[in-house]
Amino acid sequence: xxxxxxxxxxxxxxxxxxxxxxxxxxxxxxxxxxxxxxxxxxxxxxxxxxxxxxxxxxxxxxxxxxxxxxxxxxxxxxxxxxxxxxxxxxxxxxxxxxxxxxxxxxxxxxxxxxxxxxxxxxxxxxxxxxxxxxxxxxxxxxxxxxxxxxxxxxxxxxxxxxxxxxxxxxxxxxxxxxxxxxxxxxxxxxxxxxxxxxxxxxxxxxxxxxxxxxxxxxxxxxxxxxxxxxxxxxxxxxxxxxxxxxxxxxxxxxxxxxxxxxxxxxxxxxxxxxxxxxxxxxxxxxxxxxxxxxxxxxxxxxxxxxxxxxxxxxxxxxxxxxxxxxxxxxxxxxxxxxxxxxxxxxxxxxxxxxxxxxxxxxxxxxxxxxxxxxxxxxxxxxxxxxxxxxxxxxxxxxxxxxxxxxxxxxxxxxxxxxxxxxxxxxxxxxxxxxxxxxxxxxxxxxxxxxxxxxxxxxxxxxxxxxxxxxxxxxxxxxxxxxxxxxxxxxxxxxxxxxxxxxxxx
Amino acid sequence: xxxxxxxxxxxxxxxxxxxxxxxxxxxxxxxxxxxxxxxxxxxxxxxxxxxxxxxxxxxxxxxxxxxxxxxxxxxxxxxxxxxxxxxxxxxxxxxxxxxxxxxxxxxxxxxxxxxxxxxxxxxxxxxxxxxxxxxxxxxxxxxxxxxxxxxxxxxxxxxxxxxxxxxxxxxxxxxxxxxxxxxxxxxxxxxxxxxxxxxxxxxxxxxxxxxxxxxxxxxxxxxxxxxxxxxxxxxxxxxxxxxxxxxxxxxxxxxxxxxxxxxxxxxxxxxxxxxxxxxxxxxxxxxxxxxxxxxxxxxxxxxxxxxxxxxxxx
Numbered sequence: 110x111x112x113x114x115x116x117x118x119x120x121x122x123x124x125x126x127x128x129x130x131x132x133x134x135x136x137x138x139x140x141x142x143x144x145x146x147x148x149x150x151x152x153x154x155x156x157x158x159x160x161x162x163x164x165x166x167x168x169x170x171x172x173x174x175x176x177x178x179x180x181x182x183x184x185x186x187x188x189x190x191x192x193x194x195x196x197x198x199x200x201x202x203x204x205x206x207x208x209x210x211x212x213x214x215x216x217x218x219x220x221x222x223x224x225x226x227x228x229x230x231x232x233x234x235x236x237x238x239x240x241x242x243x244x245x246x247x248x249x250x251x252x253x254x255x256x257x258x259x260x261x262x263x264x265x266x267x268x269x270x271x272x273x274x275x276x277x278x279x280x281x282x283x284x285x286x287x288x289x290x291x292x293x294x295x296x297x298x299x300x301x302x303x304x305x306x307x308x309x310x311x312x313x314x315x316x317x318x319x320x321x322x323x324x325x326x327x328x329x330x331x332x333x334x335x336x337x338x339x340x341x342x343x344x345x346x347x348x349x350x351x352x353x354x355x356x357x358x359x360x361x362x363x364x365x366x367x368x369x370x371x372x373x374x375x376x377x378x379x380x381x382x383x384x385x386x387x388x389x390x391x392x393x394x395x396x397x398x399x400x401x402x403x404x405x406x407x408x409x410x411x412x413x414x415x416x417x418x419x420x421x422x423x424x425x426x427x428x429x430x431x432x433x434x435x436x437x438x439x440x441x442x443x444x445x446x447x448x449x450x451x452x453x454x455x456x457x458x459x460x461x462x463x464x465x466x467x468x469x470x471x472x473x474x475x476x477x478x479x480x481x482x483x484x485x486x487x488x489x490x491x492x493x494x495x496x497x498x499x500x501x502x503x504x505x506x507x508x509x510x511x512x513x514x515x516x517x518x519x520x521x522x523x524x525x526x527x528x529x530x531x532x533x534x535x536x537x538x539x540x541x542x543x544x545x546x547x548x549x550x551x552x553x554x555x556x557x558x559x560x561x562x563x564x565x566x567x568x569x570x571x572x573x574x575x576x577x578x579x580x581x582x583x584x585x586x587x588x589x590x591x592x593x594x595x596x597x598x599x600x601x602x603x604x605x606x607x608x609x610x611x612x613x614x
Numbered sequence: 615x616x617x618x619x620x621x622x623x624x625x626x627x628x629x630x631x632x633x634x635x636x637x638x639x640x641x642x643x644x645x646x647x648x649x650x651x652x653x654x655x656x657x658x659x660x661x662x663x664x665x666x667x668x669x670x671x672x673x674x675x676x677x678x679x680x681x682x683x684x685x686x687x688x689x690x691x692x693x694x695x696x697x698x699x700x701x702x703x704x705x706x707x708x709x710x711x712x713x714x715x716x717x718x719x720x721x722x723x724x725x726x727x728x729x730x731x732x733x734x735x736x737x738x739x740x741x742x743x744x745x746x747x748x749x750x751x752x753x754x755x756x757x758x759x760x761x762x763x764x765x766x767x768x769x770x771x772x773x774x775x776x777x778x779x780x781x782x783x784x785x786x787x788x789x790x791x792x793x794x795x796x797x798x799x800x801x802x803x804x805x806x807x808x809x810x811x812x813x814x815x816x817x818x819x820x821x822x823x824x825x826x827x828x829x830x831x832x833x834x835x836x837x838x839x840x841x842x843x844x845x846x847x848x849x850x851x852x853x854x855x856x857x858x859x860x861x862x863x864x865x866x867x868x869x870x871x872x873x874x875x876x877x878x879x880x881x882x883x884x885x886x887x888x889x890x891x892x893x894x895x896x897x898x899x900x901x902x903x904x905x906x907x908x909x910x911x912x913x914x915x916x917x918x919x920x921x922x923x924x925x926x927x928x
Contacts, residue, residue, distance in 0.1 A: 164925075190805045205803035207793035208917065214789045219804030221786040228786055269804075 114175055115140050115308050116161075116197075116277055121170035123156055130156040132332040133170070138277065143299060143309045145323035145340070147316075147352055149548035153332040154312050158279050162199045163189035198270030202281040202312075204262050208255030212248055212265040213237070216272045233272075240271045243305060245298045259286045259408070263295070271302075278302075280311040284318060288406055289576065289606035296322040314549075316345045317577075328352055352549065362560055362582070368397025370433070371537050371568035372418070372449075377427035379413055386413050388592045391427070395537065395568035400559065402583025403572045403594070406609050410592040411572045412454060415541040418570070419451050420444045431537060445474065450535030452526055454542045454572075456519065460526045463515030467507060468496035470514045471529055503528040504554070520551035527558050538562055541572045556582055576605060617884040618877075627876050628760040632768060633834065635865075635872030637662070639771040640826030641850030642857060642864040643778045644690075644819040650782065650859055651815035652795035652918040656712025657697045658823050659847030660719030664689045665824025667723035670831035670838045671730065673740045683767070683828055690824020691817045693719045698816040702809050705922030716847070727838060737837040743767055765833045767825070772865075774822065779861040791815050795916035798923040808923050823847070852902055855910045870905070874898035 116138040123131040131153045138144055148154050159165040161172065166187035173181040174195045185191035206215050217233050234250065241247050248257065248264040257265065263283065270278055280299075284292035296318065299309055313319050319326060319340070326343055328336040328351040336351040372395045381387040388410050395401045405411055416422045418429065420441040429436045431447040445451075453459035461470045472481050472492055481491050496510040505524045507517040517525065523543065530538060540559060544552035559569055559582060572589075573579050579586060586597040588608040597605055621627050641658060648655040655661075669686030673679060693715055700711040731737065743765035752762040782788040790811055794801045798808045826846065831838045849871060857863035878894035 189802075193805045199803070201799070201803065203799070205797065205799040207796040207800040209792055209796045209914075210789060215793070215800065217786065218789060218793055218800065219806045223785070223787040223790070226785060228784065 113140050113179065114138060116175070117173040117181070118157070118161070119171050119173065121157065121160055121167045121172070123160060123165055123167050129332045131160065131167070134329070134332075134334050135170075136327055136334065136337075138308050138310060140308055141303045141306055142324040143303060143311065143322060145319040145326045146310055146312045146329065147314075147319060147326060147348060148329035149352055149550065152329040152352075154329055155281070156332075157329070158199065158281065158310070158312065160186070161192065161279065162197060163187055163192040193273060196274060196276035197279070198273055198275030198277070199279040200263070200266045200270055200281065200283060202285060204266050206254045206262060206265060206269075209253060211251050211253055212257070212268070213250040215254055215265060216250075216269045218269075220272065237268060237272060240268060244268075244271065244302045246271075259406070260288075260291045263287065267298075276306070276308065278307055278309045280309065282312055282314065284313065284315065286407060286574075288610045289602060290610055292318060315577075316348055319348070320345065349549070363564065365398040365563065367399045367584070368566065370394050370396050371431065372570070373430040373433075374418065375428050375430070377417060377429065378425045379417055379422060380425050381413060381422075386410075388413055388417065388424075388594075391592075391594045393570075393587060393594060395570055397536075397566050397568055398563055399584045400563050400569040400571055400582050402579035402586045403570065403589055404576055404579045404586060404597075404605055404609060405572075405574070405589035407574055409589050411541065411589055413592075414589065414594075415451075415454060415539060415572060418444070418539055419449075419453075448536035450530035450533055450538045450567075452523075452530060452538065452540040452543045454545075456522050456526060457515070461514040461522055464513055466511050467500075467505070467514050467517065467525065468492050468510040470525060471496045471499055474529055475533060499528040499532060503531075520547050523547060523551065523555060527555065531558060531562060534565070535562075535567055538567050538569045539572075540569065542574065543571070544573070544575065544578060552578075576602060576609075579605075617881070621877060621880045621884070625756055625759040627873075627880060629763065630876040630879070631869060631872040632760065632764060633872070634875045635868040636764075636768045636771045637826035637829045637834070637846055638850055638853060638868035638871060639775065639865060640829065641823050641847060642853045642868055643774055643861060644821070644823035644826070645850050645854045646857070646859055646861065646864055647778065647791070647819035647822065648694075648816050649854055649919055650795045650916055651791050651812045651819075652798065652916055652921065652923075653698070653701055653812055653816055654708045654712060654851075654920055655694070655697055655715075655816060655819060655823075656709060656851065657693055657715030657719060657820065658712075658850055659843060659845070660716035660723075661690045661693050661820050661823045662827035662830075662843040662847045663723045664693055664719040665827030666831040666843060667727060667827075667838050668824070669828035670740060671726070673832065674738055679741075679743055679832060682832055683825065686824045686828035686832075687821040690827075691821040694817045694820020694823075695813070697820070698813040701922065702812045702816070705924060708920055724840060737839065739836045740832070742831075742836040743833040767829045767833045770825070771829070775861050775865045782861065792916075795918050798918055802923075802925070808925075823850070826850075849899075849902065852906055855913050856902070856906055858909070858913050859916065867905075871898055871902060874901050 118136040120133045172184040246264045248261045377391040379388040423439045590611045665686040668689035669682040672685035673682040745763040794811045853867040856867045875898045878897045
């Protein structure tokens, strides 16, 4: 690795209202290196990258690009075209691909003049072929992107950036949607590309891959750069401490004797309109004092499985029993009355009613409770008291009980839902992606609450894409792939990864 | 039954179908371009009126026929621009803005008509487009009278089908329009302007729609009447879905509707004594709905249709 810098960020600051999203951040990127950018949600990673890419105008500071001959040139700020022209490419966490177009069209988008009446596809294909050969990133070019797998789409996204002759590639949480094997392959490709002089910044939450594949690590916290270490000298504990400012809590999972069966799902089959909405012959059971982890890459039937257990979709065949009693499928109220609490996947859409107040959202599943209503009239005082009790118990922070729930941050919305679910002392808890998008602190809180519920005697189904979370919390692990559920005999990352990719286990 | 076959075999029926389809072809293509970019343009009905009025008025005031066509397109583009500004950078409801543009464009057209001609009971006539008689070809039996006796505007409409198809499928601009209607972030990430593409598509699409109106006053008839557009714009909105946003199918849909309409007129005279005429008047619309139900269930909408996009918000 040569040690000449290609990019120098100098004292970049950006405020949104009273929030300092980035506070005098300075950073250097060297030629051919992989720099990992770490930090909790809201630490300023995305703000920083958006300034680099010209989406945000910094309040102060400057960015220099150093060309091949060593001359530093200031980058025109707040102008995406200037950033693209300077050779900066960004692969967003949420893909910026048009799904109705094929990969080739997506890659060529914007690279040809609108005045040209003919397109030179063959020349483009040649160039892409060369990039594919150099980097090892391969994806079909002639199929509509909407029909590609997530992994293929990500490769298209990266090829799209490389096609623009980038010298600096920014990857925002590139492995969030990949299987461990796909992620490893991606990092192999990235390593291959840096050999040709490409410099890479990648943003991630996953400490393991950061340690394994980066040369240097920069950590942000509350908009400031709090540390910069070489990956060789770092370990998980050290980085985590930098990120949250303290040692992360280690989950205290006690050995517990499992109790009787709470939920039994027998040969459940659902024929949805598409593959990702179908299940075939699913059987599972959850016992008291037990967390059943369901691992899998998103889009393999998790959503429909959760909806089926919640009574939101109609099944073609099979039955669901709670406490040994048959539950009428396709009737959510039945399932709630039988003692199930649900933490839905899309907390903003299905977990709360955004327009209603925080207090109203707290009681919304418990309207028959005589504490909060009598003869159909709500007792406002009791509701407010209930809300402030739960808010302090579950640490829900926000603009107050009368404010619309949608004004809460994602972490606080999740705490509101946890408060509502756990206060009802459910026999069964169905948690679908409960920590997705939460920062480490909030995610740890959710995990501890789930362990607490297990301790208390609930049976918990934990559906998650985060393998580390599944591994650290679950008593038993099943893997969902292509609408089928399989029990994992051994709990190691390798086997689970293969099962998540649908390969033999 | 025999009457129907006689009608279907007659040259005049097919010629009429193509004539009735012409304004719809312009309208569907215009709506298609707007919707492909992600914006529904319910201003279409009013833009038809504006095109009909502006084109005719320009000719009546002394412009040439093609001058009138250009004026109509500019008028359509103007009202499209209003819709574009309201719905693209401001991100307002596309339904409300579109209906507003329809009311506004219709009223302005009627108003200018009345201001220019305060005291006439029947509108002054202009010399409309004449059928383009092509030597030899026009003499051909059947084909000759169906195809080669249409006016230049019908030919322009057919030409535009090819032009729009080529634009959408063979040029970088078309690819960008399709991309902005599917996922605006894809366009933004490549440093292209989402607003520019959408505004451009709406203005161009609206100009095309206005030609549909201009055909009515400058080719099908020779004067401007109140209420002459008569829901043709709304039909186009349905036809776009019927066509799955494809220019070739749009032509097919417009022709199909034209044929229904031509058929109902002839059926009225044939069996009108037995069945009330309103049944025939309603027939094309009912058949359109039936066709739509069959086709539209499988339609794949542009994913970003109706969704406003704001810079910096992901």
